[in-house]
Amino acid sequence: MCQKRAIFKPMSTEQREDLKRRCGGSWKLVLRYLQAGEACCRREKSQAIAGPGHSIAVTSTGVVYSFGSNNSGQLGHGTTEEEWRPQPIRTLQGIRIIQAAAGAGRTMLISDSGQVYAFGKDSFGEAEYGGQGSKMVTTPQLVESLKNIFVVQAAIGNFFTAVLSREGRVYTFSWGSDGRLGHHTDQSDVEPHPLLGALEDIPVVQIAAGYCYLLCLACQPSGMSVYSVGCGLGGKLGHGSRTDEKYPRLIEQFQLLNLQPVVVAAGAWHAAVVGRDGRVCTWGWGRYGCLGHGNEECESAPKVVEALSNVKAVHVATGDYTTFVVSDDGDVYSFGCGESASLGHNAGIDEQGNRHANVLSPELVTSLKQINERVVQISLTNSIYWNAHTFALTESGKLYAFGAGDKGQLGIELVANQTERGNPERVDIDLG
Secondary structure (H helix, E strand, O other), rough: OOOHHHOOOOOHHHHHHHHHHHHOOOOHHHHHHHHHHHHHHHHOOOOOEEEEEEEEEOOOOEEEEEEOOOOOOOOOOOOOOOOEEEEEOOOOOOOOEEEEEEEOOEEEEEOOOEEEEEEEOOOHHHHHHOOOOOOOOEEEEEEEHHHHHHHHEEEEEEOOEEEOOOOEEEEOOOOHHOOOOOOOOOOOOOOOOOOOOOOOOEEEEEEEEOOOEEEEEEEEHHHHHHHHEEOOOOOOOOOOOOOOEEEEEEEEEHOOOOOEEEEEOOOOEEEEEEEEOHHHHHHHHHHHOOOOOOOOEEEEEEEEHHOOOOOEEEEEEOOOOOOEEEOOOOEEEEEEEOOOOOOOOOOOOOOOOOOOOOOEEEEOHHHHHHHOOOOEEEEEOOOOOOOOEEEEEEOOEEEEEEEEEEOOOOOOOOOOOOOEEEEEEEEEEEEE
16 A cells, blocks of 8 residues: 555665654554655645745646746746746746745745755845845756755745655754754755754654744654744744744644644744644734634644634645635635735725724635635745735635735736735636
């Protein structure tokens, strides 16, 4: 059964035995690890990424489209011109891409053979704040330092990038000064460093990066667990405190809640997890109601969203003070900051004269129900420097967009003085 899995097939006997050892010495546990990775990362399937000002869409056949802001060449078309029409990245012809990550002014793509391509800004630090990086790359370039690592997922946080190998090892670039991610390096460091500490011998199935922190969904013989590392501001590491962690630390609250995490999402300042039983937990900075607990208070440890107790969740996505939950029947709920219409409720003007009201408890996104198609994935902007936009991907591969579109990031032409769309609109690409 392991041999039927896409990432296991090309492994050598030696690599397979190494993976077996990491998974606890049994093929049954290897299979569980492989299945867990497929379930949360949507590997080998289509996906859409709502990046900060630009967007990436990957079809089920591995073709990549990009559109939106392009001041650093982050669209990969060889230019720095903005583009609202989704355009295929032509230099990738013949290369099958299975996963994408988008950060402020940069993009990373991963092929089915585990190679990583990057373009846009090539440095961190001031680059995050709209300034220029040291160098711009306008077409996809192979990341040489990762050539000997078979990568299956990438996550871009502020000041650092993390990648996950086929064997479940996590590597990070940059943001290692003061040992912040378990190593001491400067911002321009382009060498991947293995994430040291508790996860060195535990296979990770999914990584998620937020503002200066990283979450790792790990697969252990005893079940699934979540580790966090980085900046603890706002309680977003989930350990009941606001202290930083230089090495990955187990979030113990899930054992107390008797919850087996299966999907993890890292927003800029808050995080969320879906349990195997369909429960949703959120924690971190509660501003604008992004935790869904009916208030704006911070939670420094995972807390079950009681308002979703009648919903069996299968997917969760987090942004800058916003959260989306997808149920097993394809319904979508959202809560948090209502700015730039990215929640999909399009409430118009509230009593205070604010154009988009904040939502403190989960609300059904009725505009997505009207498209009469099951939604399987949501992606939303996870940056504190950009107006947010949101993508909803349906089972058949149709893509709908709403929220901010001032840079063409919706993939929809806006007329006259429009800068956003409040209702989901179909993007003219088929990802199925």
